[in-house]
Amino acid sequence: MQQHLTDIADAIEAARRQHRAIPPLTDELPDLALADSVAVQRHNVRRRIADGDRLVGYKLGNIAKVMQEAFGIDQPDYGHLLAGDFLLENRPVHLDRFIEPFAEVEPAFLLKGRLEGPNVTVADVIRATEYVLPAVEIIDSRFTDWRIQIADTLADNGSVGGIVLGTTPRTLSEIDFSTMHGSLRYDDEEVGSGSASAVLGNPIAAIAWVCNELSQYGIAFEPGHVILPGSCLEAVPLKRAATVTAEFNGLGRVQFEAV
Numbered sequence: 001m002q003q004h005l006t007d008i009a010d011a012i013e014a015a016r017r018q019h020r021a022i023p024p025l026t027d028e029l030p031d032l033a034l035a036d037s038v039a040v041q042r043h044n045v046r047r048r049i050a051d052g053d054r055l056v057g058y059k060l061g062n063i064a065k066v067m068q069e070a071f072g073i074d075q076p077d078y079g080h081l082l083a084g085d086f087l088l089e090n091r092p093v094h095l096d097r098f099i100e101p102f103a104e105v106e107p108a109f110l111l112k113g114r115l116e117g118p119n120v121t122v123a124d125v126i127r128a129t130e131y132v133l134p135a136v137e138i139i140d141s142r143f144t145d146w147r148i149q150i151a152d153t154l155a156d157n158g159s160v161g162g163i164v165l166g167t168t169p170r171t172l173s174e175i176d177f178s179t180m181h182g183s184l185r186y187d188d189e190e191v192g193s194g195s196a197s198a199v200l201g202n203p204i205a206a207i208a209w210v211c212n213e214l215s216q217y218g219i220a221f222e223p224g225h226v227i228l229p230g231s232c233l234e235a236v237p238l239k240r241a242a243t244v245t246a247e248f249n250g251l252g253r254v255q256f257e258a259v
Contacts, residue, residue, distance in 0.1 A: 001039055009043040012156055015142040021099050024143040024152045037154035038217060044157065045080045057081040057226035058219070059137065060210040061158045077150060078210050079158025081226060087138075087164045092259045093244075098140040098161050101238040104231035105182040105246040107175075107196065107203055108135035108165055111225045115207075117215030125207045128221070131169035134254040136184075136246045137228055138162040139235060163228070166246075166254030177202050180250055182232045186242035186258075194233030196248075203229040 001009075008025060015022045025032055049055060061077045087093050095101065113128030140161030143152050153159050180196040200206035206229035211221055221227060238244070238258055247253040 001043055005036055005040055006043065008155060009040045009047075012040065012142050013044050013047060015099075019097065019099055021142060021144040024147045024149070025155055026149045026152055027147075029151075032151040032155075034151060034154060037151045040155040041079065041157050042217070045082070048082055048084070054083040055080060056083050056086070056224070057228070058210065058214065058221065059158055059160060059163075059228035060206055060230045061139065061153070076210070076230070077153045077158045078214060079154075079156075079160045081160065081163065081228070085160055085163055087162045087256065089164055089166060089254055089256055092257045093138070093162065093164070095238065095241070095258055098138065098238075099142065100146060101138045101140045101161050102235035103184060103238045103244060103246075104137045104139060104235045105184050105192070105194070105233055105248075106135055106137060106199070106228055106231045107177075107180075107182075107248065107251060108133045108163075109203070109207060109227040109229065110169070111221055111227065112223055114220060114222055115211045116220035117212035120208045120211045120215075122202075122204050122208050125204050125211075126172055129172055129204075131171060132175055132251065133169055134166035134182075134246055134248050134251050135228060136164045136244065136254055136256070137231065138164075138238060163226075164254055164256050165226070166252055168252030170251055172204075175250055177204065180232075180248055182246060182248045184233065184236055185245045185247075186236075186240070192233040192236045194231070196232045198232050199230045206230055 112130035183193040
């Protein structure tokens with residue numbers, strides 16, 4: 001990888017570890033190529049794995065129109081999920097490990113089969129899915145005030161901050177995404193709600209899309225991987241201590257304590 005991209009990767013990783021924001025890359029590099037952003041993302045993932053972490057899946061972000069409008073992004077992003085990003089349900093989640101976190105609500109897919117694009121279909125995704133779980137993804141940009149463009153968020157591993165999975169697995173035959181709604185509560189206050197159909201019409205289709213998109217980088221989804229297809233509601237700032245609860249009709253709930 002070119003030295004200037006290595007320097008960018010070093011700056012982003014330092015920001016992540018030190019919980020401090022840095023200026024967006026596109027402030028000084030408005031024409032930063034997406035391929036270079038992906039190279040930065042993959043460099044930092046390899047660094048974390050070399051340090052003892054483990055790749056356990058992938059995420060798709062900014063898939064819903066409300067998310068693109070909220071963050072000024074005109075196309076989806078994606079990132080790697082590492083074991084160190086996962087937090088336990090019903091346990092304290094310390095907000096000081098983040099910079100400016102937001103909470104998202106989405107179904108998480110646990111795979112039993114391998115998916116490799118291009119030309120992955122919805123039928124392939126259905127066949128490869130073992131279970132679906134309720135999940136909260138905490139997104140956290142390493143860039144100041146979330147002033148991001150697509151090149152920034154790709155370099156920043158899709159703004160992954162943390163993931164909390166629920167423990168009520170459902171098979172796809174038990175789920176109807178066309179009628180599924182998700183909601184997010186802080187203590188007893190509902191702070192957001194949305195439909196699973198906001199995720200590219202259906203989360204299954206979103207997974208097929210991102211698998212095909214990532215195939216250009218030689219990335220495949222493996223058995224045991226967790227795939228996050230995108231939030232069904234606009235991300236909500238997570239700035240205060242609260243009991244955070246995400247709930248889906250037909251899928252269950254996931255809860256944790258933000259402290």
